[in-house]
Amino acid sequence: MARPFTLFTGQWADLPLEEVARRAHEWGYDGLELACWGDHFEVDRALHEDGYLAGRHALLEKYELRCWAISNHLVGQAVCDHPIDTRHQAIVPARIWGDGEPKGVRQRAAAEMADTARAAAAFGVQTVVGFTGSSIWHTVAMFPPVPQAMIDEGYDDFASRWSPILDVFDAEGVRFAHEVHPSEIAYDFWTTKRALEAVAHRSAFGLNFDPSHFVWQDLDPIAFLDAYSDRIYHVDCKEARKRLDGRNGRLGSHLAWGDPHRGWDFVSAGRGDIRWEDIFRMLNSIGYDGPISVEWEDAGMDRLEGAAEAVTFLRGFDHTPPQASFDAAFSDSARQK
């Protein structure tokens, strides 16, 4: 389909953007999905520093790259999360963390997400990818018993915190693509349904499709694309691999990435359990024509090897659809006679 292939820069934020751009170009990427952390895409500078955005455009052009989406998972996470703790401190800018008092952290994070919409618009990009956080994720196993009201409040909390942000998205003419992901308000099929309902299916709120977490939840990513076809605003290709042997469990056992006792792990695209052939065919069916972004995470492989391999692997599924049905040749030719 000749869709553009981009590299998500979030896992490369320790490197200067120019280095990432240079390598991405060499590996054959068409663009970058810029992370709003490190020095890749700084929301505050984008809004307040003259020439910042032009400089970003120039840098991309230098390496023949384009940008279709920017991403702000880390700050987005803090908008709804509970509890807020040192994990968040490590990933949000100091100006968002402030004194770390949860209420304030959440409010500053929300303001930053609205600013991210403004920055995207100013940059000429239509899509902001990110996380929402969740005030009820910690209830996941339903013990202690979770009253229905607590769940309902979780979705209300999400709607009330994000609706003002989404208003800014609407005002700016951009849209938010929530990445369906454990730890978030929408992490599977039915929580996505509920989250969409919570914001009344407003068009500013859509989905970033990333099938990696579908693997260990045994969710069918193809059915998901079919069901939410009109909300697929962006696609991130991250891969996962199950290692279930009766001892390694689905929940990761509090073990680090790469530990062989985890029941699943992220791997470079092409080395896991995802049926990419079916995914790309379904993307064709639902008419998705946006970028295919490689989100590269693999605790067992060098990222320089992996990022190059992944884009080559994934392009192999990006078929050109045919002009005519193959069995048309049977009757067309008969008619000629």
Place this chain on the structure above:
Amino acid sequence: MARPFTLFTGQWADLPLEEVARRAHEWGYDGLELACWGDHFEVDRALHEDGYLAGRHALLEKYELRCWAISNHLVGQAVCDHPIDTRHQAIVPARIWGDGEPKGVRQRAAAEMADTARAAAAFGVQTVVGFTGSSIWHTVAMFPPVPQAMIDEGYDDFASRWSPILDVFDAEGVRFAHEVHPSEIAYDFWTTKRALEAVAHRSAFGLNFDPSHFVWQDLDPIAFLDAYSDRIYHVDCKEARKRLDGRNGRLGSHLAWGDPHRGWDFVSAGRGDIRWEDIFRMLNSIGYDGPISVEWEDAGMDRLEGAAEAVTFLRGFDHTPPQASFDAAFSDSARQK
């Protein structure tokens, strides 16, 4: 093996103990695993009220029942949990909840667990079943990124809070059987290993084997019994059933028990996915000779029907092991000639 079959009374605590006892007797149970909530087994009265324990014994005897274990999951949960919130308020006694300030709640819960050991000893029971809670459960999906130090602190917190409690268990000559369960410090194969290491494999801390949560984590309960054979202090038979169809996920989607869109649910023993034949054969192999307790949970079935059915079903697996090898008959008979 003619092990005793007991009914865990936790899910029946809305009924007076006498009614539960009467029914359990009718259904064919040999005893009760008494819950330390409702009016079934009250720790404070057990320690401070003359005649309370004798009364409990008398009531059991009236219905030809015995007791091999008491259970205090709900208070145990509050010992380590983070966050502490209204879910805990709903399940612990008001005197434990107090003002709800988490630090105090945890301390009072810890004191109550020590008292539970004392009450068990006074009642003549060797095993207390329960939960530990966990300060790190909420990090389960590893996002935001969880530093290794945070995980380590979680196990340290567990060890430091439970070690003084376990000292009381030792002093009283009873033992604690932690139920391996999501939301707890040990919820699968490798977290159990780590939790046992955290308390230096002291004998006061063992396991309550309940295979129901193994189902949705794809853990092998037979391998678990084999690996931790010397720590199986009690067995609870709760059953679960998977309903994975690509849309229903492993994590439950914040949906209520019994909702058909959950990826798994609890069901009455015999109506789910657990291979009881293999479990009972492995219990024979490891020499477990304690009670088999039915923990009955099924959001789709009346409990009066279910509790009767379950004990009958499960007894069918409690084989009498043979006296001699079946192929001994080949050579014994040859030798006679």
Place this chain on the structure above:
Amino acid sequence: MARPFTLFTGQWADLPLEEVARRAHEWGYDGLELACWGDHFEVDRALHEDGYLAGRHALLEKYELRCWAISNHLVGQAVCDHPIDTRHQAIVPARIWGDGEPKGVRQRAAAEMADTARAAAAFGVQTVVGFTGSSIWHTVAMFPPVPQAMIDEGYDDFASRWSPILDVFDAEGVRFAHEVHPSEIAYDFWTTKRALEAVAHRSAFGLNFDPSHFVWQDLDPIAFLDAYSDRIYHVDCKEARKRLDGRNGRLGSHLAWGDPHRGWDFVSAGRGDIRWEDIFRMLNSIGYDGPISVEWEDAGMDRLEGAAEAVTFLRGFDHTPPQASFDAAFSDSARQK
């Protein structure tokens, strides 16, 4: 749930109804789903013969049976079918077959289905179960190439032939429950969707749920109930068993029922591959409270043994749902203290 269990009499039409009723009563059935062939329920006599319906009611009452649905699969089949051939001659009354000219057969069959609605209403029964036939079933493997227009015409044909019949159903206040089944206009998930659209989702047209043909098509009957929950008008329990070994195929190889080389076959309920536990739980979830009818077909088992066994087996899944959530006992009891 204490739903009534009925026996579908279609496969017993060689026996007088009284004999069937007597046996059904002995086997523990609560009622009959009367077939409109043999002498069980004769549409023409029902409409034109005084006392016929009263006699039918009296006969049922004599054996403490009731009737919630009548069925007319055989005549319904001829409404849309193409080709019409000796297979139809063998199963419809001579007055419907007439000279066997297809056009006339279809018209007379349609008129009889309208009469069946009238007869059901007169008999005090709200549901007519049956087949629709299909003019496009013979295109099933898509070779020779099937133009889209031909498929569209198939559904148009169905709609134009059945709409006048359904008008009579509406007028009489009864409804038609189409059995989703190969050979019919709706035989799987997506053809059911299309058929419902073809008649604009009018309420007179619903579904008879029979999971047996889902087995060999690898369809998920539980997902089907969930998706079409508001159209489940009747439930027939027929069972099937797969025998796929790489040589026996899905399509039956033109082999007779019971031939061991068929890739699947019908078997007595309880002896096949259907997950009844999940089906009954889903029926509870969607609130189906109509009859559970045993449609008994098994080419390898005597029907007298089988029909008795099947009703006993299936009743085991008809749980009484609980009054309260099982974990309510945790907090209820805490609150009492």
Place this chain on the structure above:
Amino acid sequence: MARPFTLFTGQWADLPLEEVARRAHEWGYDGLELACWGDHFEVDRALHEDGYLAGRHALLEKYELRCWAISNHLVGQAVCDHPIDTRHQAIVPARIWGDGEPKGVRQRAAAEMADTARAAAAFGVQTVVGFTGSSIWHTVAMFPPVPQAMIDEGYDDFASRWSPILDVFDAEGVRFAHEVHPSEIAYDFWTTKRALEAVAHRSAFGLNFDPSHFVWQDLDPIAFLDAYSDRIYHVDCKEARKRLDGRNGRLGSHLAWGDPHRGWDFVSAGRGDIRWEDIFRMLNSIGYDGPISVEWEDAGMDRLEGAAEAVTFLRGFDHTPPQASFDAAFSDSARQK
């Protein structure tokens, strides 16, 4: 094994043969399996036009291609089919269709198949690939009930219509390779057995092995090759992919190729579910040394990309068999000492 790889031209009949030949040569094919429709191989011209066959040979030689088989599926289909309708009109030449009266269509189709044998012989080709049609395919789901006599008549019809054709094959010294395929007299394991019996296993009637339809029938193509090893006259490599998710069924739901709700679809060789490694090893075992022909159908991929990819992919399985057993080295070397 260095078998020749050919491209079946049936799905390319809308293009002039020269264009197909030029591309096939560029993609690395060794030859063409010529379709008897479009302008690729015209039976009437082959028999009656001077120089036609020489011209065909010259064209193939120009592109360094050879021909081992010609194919006439479309006319063959009409020999036995019932019903005959507009689907057939679209695929057979007007001179075969005539007035469309079924009896005449079948007779003219049969005559053309005999002529196809004559044309093959004249062209110097030993194998004609094709379909037989079937008068009983429409009974596939066995409802309305199918009397055994009707099935028997179906095979008799096949034998009586094809025996005279096969007599011409014998006379010409060529053989017919029926493609086992739904819609035909032989579509699976047991119908193939029955069809072979119907023509008394005469050597003129063999099989074209195409595993694509084995996929959705869950047939084992390796076992099939083993069982009918002496009748494998030709091999077509078409690939299929299952998309079964409980909602998409085996029977295709009357949906167009490429529709994501179909339970299976054709895909370019290498992108589906066929175990080619095992197939090629079994072809080696049974000593098949004829051409490997790529029959390319994929509604989701451009055919120019696909046909090139497929031949490269499939050649990877065409091992050279070894000269000696690998463990001979153990003893040979011992003996040297």
Place this chain on the structure above:
Amino acid sequence: MARPFTLFTGQWADLPLEEVARRAHEWGYDGLELACWGDHFEVDRALHEDGYLAGRHALLEKYELRCWAISNHLVGQAVCDHPIDTRHQAIVPARIWGDGEPKGVRQRAAAEMADTARAAAAFGVQTVVGFTGSSIWHTVAMFPPVPQAMIDEGYDDFASRWSPILDVFDAEGVRFAHEVHPSEIAYDFWTTKRALEAVAHRSAFGLNFDPSHFVWQDLDPIAFLDAYSDRIYHVDCKEARKRLDGRNGRLGSHLAWGDPHRGWDFVSAGRGDIRWEDIFRMLNSIGYDGPISVEWEDAGMDRLEGAAEAVTFLRGFDHTPPQASFDAAFSDSARQK
């Protein structure tokens, strides 16, 4: 089908036959498959002691039992085995073992098997069940490399040792039913084929079908019955259960029966992995009308419990086949009208 159910007495040979007979009668068996070891059926006494056979008949009659087959696995094993060692000494009578020199042991065992045929005939029984032994079993994993000649010699050895024995079977009008079993000349599908060829398919040599060893070899017992339908002379129902978890292997690891680390084990019929429903339906299809014999082995269950349970369980599959096709009712009733 009302086939007789018998108990194989081989694993009960440590008990006097009368005790076995008394219990078998109580458990509901119709007869005994008498083992030729212990005091159950002594070949030498049967041939040489007046009144011995009459006494055996009388004993059976006393408990309303019959005998359709006698079994001599243990002596049969020694006919071809290599190596012969203390394992054989333990299971054959001292008069067969003699000085233990292998050549003599094999010859005496062969003579005893011929005598077993004579004894069976004298007792009025048509079938002798047993083992053949094998001179090539020890080559099973093909290392050290096994020359084809060695395998061929193994089958020749079998044929040359058993042909004279089978001559006696023919002379006596009885037949030998070899139990397909690891350690024997025929232990799976293809070795059975080869063994039958080795004795030129003579009718004296047939099979005792015992599906238990099919379980761990992943053989399909239903396909086996279909393929060798004319050689199924007897049926033994022994059950097995796999416990494969990636650590327990197929080969048993030299571990004792009942050890939980074995990859499979024998279990009481109904507690393992065998699909009895399909087996009994195939037995009906191939017309097997002999006895169904329970061979009971389970190292984890008391045999008194198990033997009673097994016969009840298995009878549940012994359907009465129907008199007519179930869909006959559709057309029969139509014709009546």
Place this chain on the structure above:
Amino acid sequence: MARPFTLFTGQWADLPLEEVARRAHEWGYDGLELACWGDHFEVDRALHEDGYLAGRHALLEKYELRCWAISNHLVGQAVCDHPIDTRHQAIVPARIWGDGEPKGVRQRAAAEMADTARAAAAFGVQTVVGFTGSSIWHTVAMFPPVPQAMIDEGYDDFASRWSPILDVFDAEGVRFAHEVHPSEIAYDFWTTKRALEAVAHRSAFGLNFDPSHFVWQDLDPIAFLDAYSDRIYHVDCKEARKRLDGRNGRLGSHLAWGDPHRGWDFVSAGRGDIRWEDIFRMLNSIGYDGPISVEWEDAGMDRLEGAAEAVTFLRGFDHTPPQASFDAAFSDSARQK
């Protein structure tokens, strides 16, 4: 990880070593695992012939190859085997076979294995790969019944025969890597455990990991590496492929390699069922940094094609592990701000 890739020369011993070396170099191998048969590495010459070892080193250097291990499976096999027969005669040197009397063969084989340790040390290689043989392999299916004492004697025999050999290994500073393999004392998970215990876990005795035989035993090679991580002394990559279809069994049916009726067979690495991705990741986890040796066996493919393909295929899994965790980029970049 940039581990060296070597070719095991055992299956190439019919070729002069120089030819093997030349080809291996061309195919991209880094070294050879030299077989102690043919003329590749001759133990007697290595110990007694001046310049032999230097010549070997020179030959390797000429082709830029190195050697990390030598292998002596064939002689090792004879150390414990029972029975000893013509299979052994074919694979051991005449000076080991002598008169073929088993006792002497075993003793001479043991002496040669000690010499192999001496030769390895002299050659500067730390690892000798090989087999142990087994006196109890022929009891594998446990019939005739195997007394526990016989199994115990088998392990005692192994320990007593190999301990003196291992003493020489210790003295020479080299180690033995036993290849876990059917026919040997350790062939699966639990027999490996027992064998290690038999030699008291002395460090001279470790394992050669070859996953090919894990395939048909359904053993998990990843779990095996995890469990015996400190004993993985060498890795051989041989591949296997299952062909189980219900008729082909696990045990090979005494059929030759390459026969399509075998239930499994060896195939060129990359064409079978082994999950190499998981194996290499686990090798990284346990810190194995030795050579990866290709042991090439495939009865269906030319070895010259296969050996080239295999090394390319396997190198694709030999990732460079990353320097830092991928999610470090999230917090590192945040901290910079």
